[in-house]
Amino acid sequence: MRYNVAGLLKSNTGAARTVEVDEPFKLGEPDLALVAPVRGVLRLIRDPGGILVDGRxxxxxxxxxxRCLEPTDVELTVALTEHFRPTVAIESGPPIEKDPEEEDEAATEIDIHHMLDLSDVLWQNILLAAPMHPLCRPDCAGLCPHCGRNRNIEACDCAPAPDPRWQALLDLKRPR
Ligand SMILES: [Zn+2]
Ligand SMILES: [Zn+2]
Structure with missing residues (x-):
């Protein structure tokens, strides 16, 4: 997901370009695969320090x-507001003011060919947007902790797990 921003870097502060995104994106993450293209609209805005990327x-x-480990599809919305800095000065463009607060991070650098690469930033933001505990359905019964059967598909005869609160009381009663 790369954009040539040479023209924008030559433009005055406030100049903007709108890009429509509709492309497949691969993550290097075994437990999270994207099964739909990444879609949306981004604004690339020239600001005194470089380019601001903003959009959803x-x-x-x-x-x-x-709970049950079955593959589950989760819709994700990623709100991006990320600032990118040029690594080389562009001829005839307005000067770039370096923000002393800004950390030097390779992920948000525009390369020497004026290509802005959104991949790393997008990847980080997709991971942040992904739920920690996705559920295939709100009432997923999960796997039986004893026999490992998927209790959404078939019931098993294992005794229900003891309530952990009772277990704490039982532990208290146990002679030491
Ligand atoms: Zn489930
Ligand atoms: Zn069981």
Missing amino acids: LTTVARMPCA
């Missing part, structure tokens, strides 16, 4: 259900 993207991630 959506996609669908396939992750294992936190």
Whole structure:
């Protein structure tokens, strides 16, 4: 997901370009695959320090259900507001003011060919947007802790797990 921003860097502060995003994106993450293209609209805005990328993207991630481990599709919305800095001065463009607060991070650098690469930033933001405990359905019964059967599909004869609160009382009663 790369954009040539040479023209924008030559423009005055406030100049903007709108890009429509609709492309597949691969993550290097075994437990999270995107099963829909990343879609949305981004604004690339020239500001005194470089380019501000702002917008909202959506996609669908396939992750294992936190209870039964079945593959589960989760809609994700990623709100991006990220600042990118040029690494080289561009001829005829307005000067770049370096913000002393800004950390030097390779992920938000525009390369020497004036290509702005959104991949790392997008990846980080997709991971942040992904739920920690996705569920295949709100009432997923999960796997039986004893026999490992998926209790959404078939019941098993194992005794229900003791309530952990009772277990604490039982432990108190046990002679030391
Ligand atoms: Zn489940
Ligand atoms: Zn069981």
